[in-house]
Amino acid sequence: MSATSRHLRRYPVPTGQECHDFSQWVLPVRGDLQFEVSGHGGRLDPLQGAFVAAGEIHALEGRGENCCLIIDCPPGSLDDDTLEHLRRVPWLALPGHARHLLQHLQDPRHTAGHDPLPLLLRWFAPAGSGARLQALCARVRQTPGADWTVARMAAEVGVSGSRLHAVFAREFALSPLAWVGATRLRWAKQQLQGSNASISDIALRAGYSEHSALTRALRRETGLGPRQWRAQASSFGQDTP
Incomplete structure (x- = not known):
């Protein structure tokens, strides 16, 4: 994995516990989901997403109709300060700009070559404008x-x-x-x-x-x-x- 990749996923059944060697942004497009990361539970919806650092155990369960945009980040794409910050504060208050971006990123034909990581860092990194x-x-x-x-x-x-x-x-x-x-x-x-x-x-x-x-x-x-x-x-x- 040499660059961020994205996947549009629905969760009709619980995922069970997962763990991988890359970081991941979980950005709900619609629906209400139960999410757990490193033993801490919370809810996700179009106003709140989550960040999963590499190596963290996590699980997700959708409730009714739901859809999430998942953005995978390869090792080395985040600096240590940003990674530690997001590990400590994994819940993301999704601004309107992010929700607008999600609508476009659902269709890969419209965003070929577009890497959403700089925008995500602007909104959520400790040194970002948000x-x-x-x-x-x-x-x-x-x-x-x-x-x-x-x-x-x-x-x-x-x-x-x-x-x-x-x-x-x-x-x-x-x-x-x-x-x-x-x-x-x-x-x-x-x-x-x-x-x-x-x-x-x-x-x-x-x-x-x-x-x-x-x-x-x-x-x-x-x-x-x-x-x-x-x-x-x-x-x-x-x-x-």
Whole structure:
């Protein structure tokens, strides 16, 4: 493998544990997927992807209709600082530019000779232009239940509230609070599937004011309440080999 290569993949059944000698970017085009890398689980969707360093054990399970663009990077294509950073912070907040790129990269005829790695590094490497925004997104993911006001997020990035709104609109096509809401719901879904905690406890830890607020958010996205979603998520894939 002398250059990055890409593959469009769907995951109708769990992959089981995998490991390879090259790094990999996992970029969802559509759908909701459960992902685990080096023992840490999380959810992927068109707003969040993941990075897998060479030698890391990982597994992926799709939920319903899904599709991911997988970009493989050969050994030596990433410098040590970038590789260590992405190993420590593997979750990627996908900006609108990345989602637009994904649509084009789905068709190799339109991108012959185009290597997406420079753009990925611009968005996600510690020295890239997107580093401060990605750092904020990582902090929100780590503590979704904190009081993430626009003023607090703007202070974290070092910009005004109006500038933060402009940045989020440009990068994610969402307001800062709408992006926080999507992050909280993603975290709550992960907890509903991966823990036995009560729905009320999950709602409060995710930053919802009450159980019913989580119910409304989940119904808007999936059409299911938390108990229904948990039952369906728990049973999904049980009968597959």
